[in-house]
Amino acid sequence: MRIDSTHRPWFWATLTALAGLTGSYILYRAMSGGQPNGGSVPGLLYGIAGYALMLYAALLGLRRKVPVWRVGRAQTWMRGHLWLGFLTLPLILFHCGFLWKGPLASLLMILLFATVGSGIFGAALQHFIPALMTRAVPLETIYEEIPHIRRQLCDEADKLAGSIAAMEAEDALQIEMEPDLRSRFIAIYSKSIRPMLAPDKEMKRENKLETLEYVFDSLRKMLPDEVHPMLADLESICEEERQLRVQKRVYLWLHGWLLVHVPLSLALIVLGAVHAVMALRY
Amino acid sequence: MTPTETVSLTIDGQAVTVDRGTTVFDAARMAGIAIPVLCHQQNERPVGVCRVCCVDTGERTLTAACTRPAENGMKVVTDSDRVRSARHTLVELLMADHPSPCARQRQSHDCELEELAEAENIAEIRYPKRKSPRGKDDSSFVIHVDHDACILCDRCVRGCNEIRHNEVLGRMGKGYTAGIAFDLNLPMGNSSCVSCGECMVSCPTGALTNKGIVHTVLPGDAVDTELLLRLPYFQEISGTFLNLNRNAVVVRNFKAGDVICREGEYGSTAFYIMKGKAAVHINTPMAHVSKKGGATGFFSKLTSYLTADSDSAETERESRSIPIDGPTDLPIDKPLAMLETGDLFGEMTCMSLYPRSATIVAAEDSVMIEMLRNVLDIMLRNKTLRSRLDSNYRKRALEDHLRSVPLFSSLSGEFIERLRDHVELLRFSRDEVICRQGEPVDRFYLVRIGFVKITESHPGGDLVLAYLGKGDYFGEIGLLQGGVRTATVTALDHVELVSINADDFDAMLELFPDIRRGLAAVSDSRLRQNRHPRAGAASVPLSDFLDQGLMEANSLLLLDLEKCTRCDACVRACADAHDGVTRLIREGLRYQNYLVPTSCRQCRDPLCMVGCPVGSIRRRETLEVVIEDWCIGCGLCAENCPYGNISMHPFPSLQPDIMEGGSSPKAVVQYKATSCDLCMEHAEPNCVYACPHDAAHRVDPNEFFRLSALR
Numbered sequence: 006m007r008i009d010s011t012h013r014p015w016f017w018a019t020l021t022a023l024a025g026l027t028g029s030y031i032l033y034r035a036m037s038g039g040q041p042n043g044g045s046v047p048g049l050l051y052g053i054a055g056y057a058l059m060l061y062a063a064l065l066g067l068r069r070k071v072p073v074w075r076v077g078r079a080q081t082w083m084r085g086h087l088w089l090g091f092l093t094l095p096l097i098l099f100h101c102g103f104l105w106k107g108p109l110a111s112l113l114m115i116l117l118f119a120t121v122g123s124g125i126f127g128a129a130l131q132h133f134i135p136a137l138m139t140r141a142v143p144l145e146t147i148y149e150e151i152p153h154i155r156r157q158l159c160d161e162a163d164k165l166a167g168s169i170a171a172m173e174a175e176d177a178l179q180i181e182m183e184p185d186l187r188s189r190f191i192a193i194y195s196k197s198i199r200p201m202l203a204p205d206k207e208m209k210r211e212n213k214l215e216t217l218e219y220v221f222d223s224l225r226k227m228l229p230d231e232v233h234p235m236l237a238d239l240e241s242i243c244e245e246e247r248q249l250r251v252q253k254r255v256y257l258w259l260h261g262w263l264l265v266h267v268p269l270s271l272a273l274i275v276l277g278a279v280h281a282v283m284a285l286r287y
Numbered sequence: 288m289t290p291t292e293t294v295s296l297t298i299d300g301q302a303v304t305v306d307r308g309t310t311v312f313d314a315a316r317m318a319g320i321a322i323p324v325l326c327h328q329q330n331e332r333p334v335g336v337c338r339v340c341c342v343d344t345g346e347r348t349l350t351a352a353c354t355r356p357a358e359n360g361m362k363v364v365t366d367s368d369r370v371r372s373a374r375h376t377l378v379e380l381l382m383a384d385h386p387s388p389c390a391r392q393r394q395s396h397d398c399e400l401e402e403l404a405e406a407e408n409i410a411e412i413r414y415p416k417r418k419s420p421r422g423k424d425d426s427s428f429v430i431h432v433d434h435d436a437c438i439l440c441d442r443c444v445r446g447c448n449e450i451r452h453n454e455v456l457g458r459m460g461k462g463y464t465a466g467i468a469f470d471l472n473l474p475m476g477n478s479s480c481v482s483c484g485e486c487m488v489s490c491p492t493g494a495l496t497n498k499g500i501v502h503t504v505l506p507g508d509a510v511d512t513e514l515l516l517r518l519p520y521f522q523e524i525s526g527t528f529l530n531l532n533r534n535a536v537v538v539r540n541f542k543a544g545d546v547i548c549r550e551g552e553y554g555s556t557a558f559y560i561m562k563g564k565a566a567v568h569i570n571t572p573m574a575h576v577s578k579k580g581g582a583t584g585f586f587s588k589l590t591s592y593l594t595a596d597s598d599s600a601e602t603e604r605e606s607r608s609i610p611i612d613g614p615t616d617l618p619i620d621k622p623l624a625m626l627e628t629g630d631l632f633g634e635m636t637c638m639s640l641y642p643r644s645a646t647i648v649a650a651e652d653s654v655m656i657e658m659l660r661n662v663l664d665i666m667l668r669n670k671t672l673r674s675r676l677d678s679n680y681r682k683r684a685l686e687d688h689l690r691s692v693p694l695f696s697s698l699s700g701e702f703i704e705r706l707r708d709h710v711e712l713l714r715f716s717r718d719e720v721i722c723r724q725g726e727p728v729d730r731f732y733l734v735r736i737g738f739v740k741i742t743e744s745h746p747g748g749d750l751v752l753a754y755l756g757k758g759d760y761f762g763e764i765g766l767l768q769g770g771v772r773t774a775t776v777t778a779l780d781h782v783e784l785v786s787i788n789a790d791d792f793d794a795m796l797e798l799f800p801d802i803r804r805g806l807a808a809v810s811d812s813r814l815r816q817n818r819h820p821r822a823g824a825a826s827v828p829l830s831d832f833l834d835q836g837l838m839e840a841n842s843l844l845l846l847d848l849e850k851c852t853r854c855d856a857c858v859r860a861c862a863d864a865h866d867g868v869t870r871l872i873r874e875g876l877r878y879q880n881y882l883v884p885t886s887c888r889q890c891r892d893p894l895c896m897v898g899c900p901v902g903s904i905r906r907r908e909t910l911e912v913v914i915e916d917w918c919i920g921c922g923l924c925a926e927n928c929p930y931g932n933i934s935m936h937p938f939p940s941l942q943p944d945i946m947e948g949g950s951s952p953k954a955v956v957q958y959k960a961t962s963c964d965l966c967m968e969h970a971e972p973n974c975v976y977a978c979p980h981d982a983a984h985r986v987d988p989n990e991f992f993r994l995s996a997l998r
Contacts, residue, residue, distance in 0.1 A: 006852070007849065078971075080980065131852050131980070135852055136849040256853060259853065
């Protein structure tokens with residue numbers, strides 16, 4: 006989500022809440038003689054509030070499963086997830102008094118930091134990447150369609166290259182071209198252009214995300230003018246293929262962080278519940 | 288009794304005695320001497336305009352045999368060098384302007400002028416050809432007019448006026464621009480021509496030719512011309528003409544239960560019930576628009592509760608009926624009606640090639656005439672049939688038609704009785720102007736068949752304001768507000784209108800204040816809408832904006848690509864809200880940093896509505912375009928949408944067998960058109976509501992981009 010001026014109310018509300026919580030914690034710490042305890046009433050309240058906000062933040066995932074339910078606009082839920090989710094960190098720190106002992110508490114703190122950190126990282130990605138993708142990939146398509154479109158582009162490029170090499174594509178296009186030129190074109194196509202269109206697994210590292218401007222420039226110099234429109238088509242195919250690969254890569258960044266954030270969040274909530282039961286019982 | 292006075296003369300040396308008053312042409316014919324002629328035929332008054340029948344009577348000049356009365360002692364020579372030379376020159380001059388071979392010569396090799404030219408051995412024309420063509424007229428369904436092939440012999444004019452007494456054809460223009468004209472020089476299809484075919488049968492060249500039947504073979508028994516001529520509706524037609532069209536009309540016998548046509552199928556014929564009855568219905572047992580009320584199970588009920596708001600579409604729909612291509616409408620709750628002897632159905636399919644609007648099944652053993660467009664056109668121009676169909680409509684369908692329009696549902700039976708005799712039923716051909724902007728208003732129109740286009744004239748060209756179909760009305764703005772038409776209305780296809788004159792209209796408003804209020808509200812709303820596109824055009828003069836048709840949109844879904852994380856929450860929400868079928872595809876053209884996805888734009892100029900055979904795609908009173916549940920899945924709206932925003936989706940359904948009283952329903956897959964309905968039951972569409980990133984917006988593009996430009 007783009008963090009823009011529309012987030013201002015949330016920002017100020019969170020900042021105010023943070024200031025209030027910090028003030029209360031300073032007071033509580035002073036009153037407890039510098040020995041705050043998670044088991045004390047204020048400590049428990051911090052813990053409960055922090056855990057409640059964790060649960061609220063986790064509910065966003067469920068909310069998205071039922072998009073048509075009229076239980077608040079999704080963007081309000083998302084803003085709450087971002088800003089209130091962020092408040093869990095100070096609340097839990099106030100709950101434990103910035104001290105955590107034992108493996109479970111340590112693990113929980115690691116998970117909390119990792120969850121909040123991955124969330125901030127994800128928020129940053131979602132803030133910058135959409136605009137970047139919009140500029141870098143004008144020919145963007147639906148992500149799931151990318152493999153299909155790439156296959157089509159590949160077939161289309163082979164057909165065009167075959168036409169240039171054989172000069173049989175159009176009835177009207179009977180161009181005089183020396184056999185040597187044709188074989189040179191085939192060699193360049195096979196070596197420099199076709200690998201660009203290969204599936205990711207077969208692609209060599211040096212071909213990745215590379216533009217072929219110089220290759221097509223040299224081809225234009227080498228081949229007769231009549232072929233240039235077909236070369237332009239071929240070049241635009243390569244450009245589209247390049248953009249689709251950029252889209253795929255950027256898309257993975259845009260959504261890949263969730264593979265870390267979501268399991269961490271779930272683990273945090275489960276272990277948080279275990280911690281609460283253990284702490285209250287024992 | 289006075290004995291008939293005779294005259295004696297010699298023709299080519301042959302003594303001939305004929306009654307006084309007989310023309311030289313007829314005298315020669317009686318003597319077995321053929322004089323070539325083009326402008327004259329036996330059943331018409333001679334006029335002597337072509338002069339091809341010139342003969343030498345010994346006078347200073349040659350004379351036209353067809354008009355020159357025979358005289359005692361007259362010596363006529365029909366084949367001298369002088370006569371042959373004059374005839375040769377005349378034919379050569381006529382051929383100089385004649386597109387050889389003309390349509391008739393190509394079709395049947397019997398163009399009289401070209402035959403004559405061949406007989407005169409005219410191969411090379413010494414005179415220059417006509418440089419500016421006089422044009423063709425293809426507006427009639429049955430007769431093609433090629434003014435270039437016309438030799439101005441006036442045989443058609445005399446056939447129309449003197450033989451058939453239709454008084455449609457005449458002459459127009461002078462000198463080189465002279466030609467034949469229908470009424471006051473209207474296209475033939477738009478004129479008062481009754482398609483009797485007499486002009487075409489009279490024409491010696493390819494100027495008036497039968498269009499014939501193109502690539503269509505009708506099942507059933509071809510009707511003999513004699514039988515057709517015995518039917519009251521064909522009695523005023525030329526037998527030759529009917530003979531030429533005999534393959535375009537068949538008699539079909541249906542047994543009770545036989546399906547005559549099915550909804551959604553494309554066809555090109557209309558049916559006239561000669562004997563028997565037919566049940567007409569549409570198979571729309573399944574609602575694909577309104578979904579609520581059937582939720583079962585806890586989760587479904589919870590979902591239903593959480594997603595439910597008032598469905599205002601439902602209440603608006605209750606008072607409507609389903610318009611079909613027949614003399615009656617179908618009630619929404621039970622879409623079934625009966626057609627009887629003397630009814631005509633399939634008119635829109637036949638005339639405008641729209642899909643069939645309903646399934647029609649023979650309710651008892653029936654005999655029907657199935658006909659193609661050329662024969663239907665002939666029939667519809669027949670005054671006897673026309674008056675019978677109109678009378679049927681007034682008796683049986685006018686009340687249903689008026690009541691199907693929510694605004695008029697409160698009309699009393701008494702007032703409808705009054706209207707029954709007062710309304711006028713009018714027909715218009717494609718592209719015919721029904722009324723023009725600025726004209727004084729004298730009547731109110733209700734669309735009975737077909738579609739009309741409402742345009743407003745501006746210095747830069749015409750602006751389309753709306754398309755109206757069956758059940759819609761126009762003319763109220765002028766009658767209520769100013770006395771002049773505020774827009775031009777043109778027929779988009781074969782259109783039939785119910786016209787209510789200003790006096791009856793005023794009486795209606797006086798008697799029914801609710802209708803006055805409703806019409807005033809509609810009138811205000813239309814005027815407001817009409818002002819809107821002009822404002823948009825003035826404020827956003829961007830070529831991309833216009834190229835992408837964004838100016839036409841009333842409500843546009845935009846995805847801000849700088850905020851959108853491509854999570855597809857909008858698409859999923861749309862699918863969840865519509866039984867798993869999304870009406871939104873997150874792909875489309877870009878405008879600035881916005882994506883305009885594939886989703887209905889609620890166009891101001893909704894081309895999709897034109898042609899819907901059952902009127903299921905319509906504009907609500909709040910101006911949103913919706914597809915109603917009775918969509919028959921013909922796909923015409925999807926084809927018409929210029930932005931590809933309407934999709935056809937298969938839906939499983941159980942179809943009751945109407946003929947068996949709805950028992951033993953069959954499981955079928957039925958296609959229906961789907962497009963964004965703006966989730967009208969909610970304040971905000973689901974796609975926008977479900978977007979977690981504030982990227983999806985439903986906006987008025989003119990307003991939105993004007994504001995964003997100001998920012």
